[in-house]
Amino acid sequence: MNTKDKILARLREGVQQTFDMPDLSQLHGITYTDPVAQFIQKATTTAGAHLIELPGGVDLNQAVHQAYPQAQIFASNLPGIEVQLNPDTVEDVCQLTAVDVGIVQGRIGVAENACIWVPQAMKEKAICFASENLVILLRRTDIVSNMHQAYALIAESGEYFRDYKFGTFISGPSKTADIESALVYGAQAARSLTIILTS
Amino acid sequence: MSTLHAKAAEEYLRHTDIVERHDKTFFGVRQKRDNMAQALPEWEDLREAASQIKKHTVSHLADYLQQFEENATRNGIHVHWAADAREYNDIVYQILSAHGVKKVVKSKSMLTEECHLNENLEQHGIEVIETDLGERILQMMHLAPSHIVMPALHVHREAIGDCFRSQGLMENLEYPNMPDDPNDPTYLTFVARMHLRRQFTEAQAGMTGANFGIASTGEVVVCTNEGNADMSTSIPKLHIVSMGIEKLIPDYASMGVFQRLLARCGTGQETTVYTSHFRGPRPGGEMHIVLVDNGRSQILSDPEHWQTLKCMRCGACMNTCPVYRRSAGYSYTYFIPGPIGINLGMLRGSRKYSDNVSACTLCCSCDNVCPVKVDLSTQIYRWRQQLDSMHRADATKKIMSRAMSFIFRHPKLYTRLVGSLHLARWVPSAMMKTPLNPWTYGHEMMKFPPKSFHQAWKDLKPKEDEQ
Numbered sequence: 001m002n003t004k005d006k007i008l009a010r011l012r013e014g015v016q017q018t019f020d021m022p023d024l025s026q027l028h029g030i031t032y033t034d035p036v037a038q039f040i041q042k043a044t045t046t047a048g049a050h051l052i053e054l055p056g057g058v059d060l061n062q063a064v065h066q067a068y069p070q071a072q073i074f075a076s077n078l079p080g081i082e083v084q085l086n087p088d089t090v091e092d093v094c095q096l097t098a099v100d101v102g103i104v105q106g107r108i109g110v111a112e113n114a115c116i117w118v119p120q121a122m123k124e125k126a127i128c129f130a131s132e133n134l135v136i137l138l139r140r141t142d143i144v145s146n147m148h149q150a151y152a153l154i155a156e157s158g159e160y161f162r163d164y165k166f167g168t169f170i171s172g173p174s175k176t177a178d179i180e181s182a183l184v185y186g187a188q189a190a191r192s193l194t195i196i197l198t199s
Numbered sequence: 200m201s202t203l204h205a206k207a208a209e210e211y212l213r214h215t216d217i218v219e220r221h222d223k224t225f226f227g228v229r230q231k232r233d234n235m236a237q238a239l240p241e242w243e244d245l246r247e248a249a250s251q252i253k254k255h256t257v258s259h260l261a262d263y264l265q266q267f268e269e270n271a272t273r274n275g276i277h278v279h280w281a282a283d284a285r286e287y288n289d290i291v292y293q294i295l296s297a298h299g300v301k302k303v304v305k306s307k308s309m310l311t312e313e314c315h316l317n318e319n320l321e322q323h324g325i326e327v328i329e330t331d332l333g334e335r336i337l338q339m340m341h342l343a344p345s346h347i348v349m350p351a352l353h354v355h356r357e358a359i360g361d362c363f364r365s366q367g368l369m370e371n372l373e374y375p376n377m378p379d380d381p382n383d384p385t386y387l388t389f390v391a392r393m394h395l396r397r398q399f400t401e402a403q404a405g406m407t408g409a410n411f412g413i414a415s416t417g418e419v420v421v422c423t424n425e426g427n428a429d430m431s432t433s434i435p436k437l438h439i440v441s442m443g444i445e446k447l448i449p450d451y452a453s454m455g456v457f458q459r460l461l462a463r464c465g466t467g468q469e470t471t472v473y474t475s476h477f478r479g480p481r482p483g484g485e486m487h488i489v490l491v492d493n494g495r496s497q498i499l500s501d502p503e504h505w506q507t508l509k510c511m512r513c514g515a516c517m518n519t520c521p522v523y524r525r526s527a528g529y530s531y532t533y534f535i536p537g538p539i540g541i542n543l544g545m546l547r548g549s550r551k552y553s554d555n556v557s558a559c560t561l562c563c564s565c566d567n568v569c570p571v572k573v574d575l576s577t578q579i580y581r582w583r584q585q586l587d588s589m590h591r592a593d594a595t596k597k598i599m600s601r602a603m604s605f606i607f608r609h610p611k612l613y614t615r616l617v618g619s620l621h622l623a624r625w626v627p628s629a630m631m632k633t634p635l636n637p638w639t640y641g642h643e644m645m646k647f648p649p650k651s652f653h654q655a656w657k658d659l660k661p662k663e664d665e666q
């Protein structure tokens with residue numbers, strides 16, 4: 001018997017008592033009357049992100065440059081964004097560690113914890129982590145109350161994981177409290193996160 | 200007869216300020232957890248659901264593992280099975296050597312610690328870089344983790360700064376606004392950031408653990424705050440996941456339950472910064488998952504202790520445990536300390552690790568914070584009952600227990616004795632604190648009231664009736 005069969009046999013023999021799967025449809029997660037307001041509040045306090053509500057007519061490029069006036073290298077594969085590097089065509093992925101601002105599209109916002117679902121929609125996902133600063137675009141209408149709702153949307157949708165086999169929830173900039181519990185932003189990944197809410 | 204834990208704790212307790220700091224730090228995390236729990240009306244429903252999902256999955260583990268393997272393979276992931284630590288280490292080494300890997304960046308995983316992977320790879324000349332900041336600090340200082348989620352909180356900033364300086368990490372580093380304190384945590388984190396970001400670009404492979412494996416989709420989920428697991432898997436082309444077989448959950452609906460509990464219980468945050476779902480290799484890359492048993496299937500067949508398999512290693516039970524908080528990680532003889540570590544140690548080797556079962560007052564606080572309702576204190580109690588047959592019970596305490604049991608079984612004798620307890624006040628404490636009375640050792644002798652509770656109750660009664 002190979003290792004796999006041995007392990008499976010031991011597990012089948014070892015079971016003392018079997019239990020049914022609970023009915024999770026009966027579990028009701030917290031909901032908010034105004035999920036967008038709750039999302040903004042969470043994102044800008046506990047999550048430690050900046051948030052811009054983009055008024056109609058204002059150019060996205062202008063908003064990004066205003067948020068990071070010192071930045072030199074921008075990276076994105078989104079249409080209409082002016083960049084120096086594109087994660088689809090970059091020759092060496094290590095180049096993305098020099099990016100000042102990476103700009104990606106978020107698909108679902110979660111009000112309870114400011115998580116944003118960012119499915120990989122670019123060849124090199126390093127842009128989401130290695131960029132010094134990250135900008136996530138998110139439509140106001142894509143915000144739900146809780147994680148149960150977000151996971152249900154991902155499970156139902158056939159569009160994620162099709163082209164690239166990765167997706168991540170991001171809530172705020174990279175952080176650590178490993179040195180004497182002092183909270184510090186910018187551990188290994190993005191040092192700041194700016195969310196741009198679009199209509 | 201003191202256990203090794205008791206002896207180590209005694210030594211630790213001499214450093215009052217350190218103990219106080221440790222206690223406060225972890226009780227602070229426990230309080231943050233409480234705030235999280237109280238903010239959600241569905242909190243207890245979540246815990247109950249999590250417990251039931253785990254019971255279900257663990258009792259159908261063989262089926263779910265097969266489903267997981269099928270789906271992962273369809274996603275283009277190579278799945279391996281390891282019966283024990285040796286087989287696991289061999290598999291990982293073979294994958295790495297087949298790719299000519301010289302340097303690995305690795306995100307935190309208790310499983311690799313359990314299997315001593317780092318030492319093993321280093322023997323083969325492969326450099327392993329821990330990328331979680333706390334783990335990296337410990338690795339550079341040649342220390343073991345003292346907690347499973349916040350592994351280096353017991354190390355003070357001065358020691359970390361000295362270590363970084365001795366490794367030359369500050370050389371050629373420009374930092375705007377140098378702080379007055381050369382060991383400022385923000386500055387030290389920046390130093391580590393620059394050091395680690397270089398490692399990510401130099402390594403040929405990234406290794407992660409798995410917080411969860413999802414059977415219905417064949418993917419793994421890794422949760423971090425630092426983003427180190429993501430950096431480790433976005434730059435090197437080879438990704439190896441080490442996953443204990445008990446990490447499996449059925450589907451996305453279950454994932455919602457566990458995602459909501461993990462960070463709230465572990466660190467008192469609503470979520471970790473990154474909750475990353477890996478469903479296949481990155482373009483042009485390769486992904487491997489090693490499923491590790493290493494004693495887990497044995498635990499499943501233990502009728503009294505199989506529920507430890509529900510554990511998702513959040514660390515909440517350590518943060519709340521009064522004994523852990525005041526004796527710290529190194530007092531325990533198993534590499535995982537605290538309530539869950541006591542139990543996992545006994546399951547690993549009941550003779551070897553029995554010194555830890557004394558590290559418990561049976562206050563049951565751990566049971567109440569555990570997000571998956573592992574019956575931690577009940578299990579510790581059971582181990583203690585078994586100590587006797589293993590000849591590891593404390594002989595003096597056994598005699599005293601027998602005497603007490605006799606007294607409790609004879610109510611009249613009990614009442615008479617309790618009535619005269621206040622006389623103990625007149626016994627000089629030097630007489631009470633003798634080696635013959637181990638319970639006064641380390642405990643202050645309590646002051647017995649002149650009236651017993653029963654007497655006070657009786658005296659009170661008629662007054663109530665008069666009202």
Ligand code: SF4
Nearest residue numbers: 520559560562563565
């Ligand atoms: S029951 Fe024991 S292990 Fe659990 S929290 Fe209390 S003292 Fe710690």
Ligand code: SF4
Nearest residue numbers: 510511513514516569
């Ligand atoms: S036993 Fe429960 S509280 Fe302790 S680490 Fe495991 S899941 Fe967390």
